[in-house]
């Protein structure tokens with residue numbers, strides 16, 4: 602279905618991005634992965650992807666505009682852009698480190714701006730493109746102690762709508778996918794901090810903080826987000842643009 606299309610997925614050495622890279626490769630797209638991690642693990646991921654489709658790795662720190670610009674210059678045509686890289690920090694506002702605020706805004710929000718800006722000229726020239734921003738239920742609703750993350754995710758929801766309107770007549774769609782809790786390293790890392798801040802056990806964090814807002818009481822599966830991304834890249838999804846699609850077990854329906 603996506604044969605002949607080239608996808609760049611920021612932050613795809615782990616979690617949701619890794620699953621999306623796998624799903625796009627299975628659908629026939631050439632994939633360019635990005636993100637931090639153990640070199641041997643990245644090589645193994647590339648080997649798996651190359652067995653399905655064509656795959657390569659582009660090193661760029663998504664908090665640095667100059668590195669993003671440089672890789673897009675090297676990559677040339679990108680047809681599918683998945684803005685996925687993200688980090689989290691959980692703390693009360695008065696204790697929230699300014700450097701954590703800056704890093705979250707840079708990686709979770711500004712990188713999507715820089716990547717979209719760099720990818721857009723080639724998409725416009727081709728008359729076809731797909732931009733998918735991995736937002737969050739936190740692009741629609743808030744939780745305490747996540748000021749930077751919620752601000753960045755609400756920001757990416759706005760960025761999605763604005764760019765979608767700009768390119769609506771050019772064969773390019775721009776959408777956000779907003780997952781609820783997905784059990785990835787990003788979520789696993791915040792369990793101990795949340796337990797400490799709220800004075801509860803880690804098991805209670807999972808039951809009473811993470812899964813409490815999700816009516817299904819289950820984490821969202823990374824492969825289901827991959828399947829959603831593949832659908833948004835399909836011809837059948839050509840009229841879906843500027844949307845913020847929830848995949849959150851019913852969280853924001855409440």
Ligand code: NAD
Nearest residue numbers: 612613614615616617636637662663687737782783785787
């Ligand atoms: P993860 O920690 O498993 O993966 C994050 C990826 O981003 C990794 O590949 C990491 O190397 C990369 N990354 C981090 N900083 C980077 C940087 N400066 N430059 C380049 N790459 C960088 O996290 P995840 O849960 O898969 O999260 C992926 C996205 O999904 C994030 O935007 C996150 O906010 C969003 N999201 C996650 C959940 C969840 O419950 N896990 C829910 C909603 C939205």
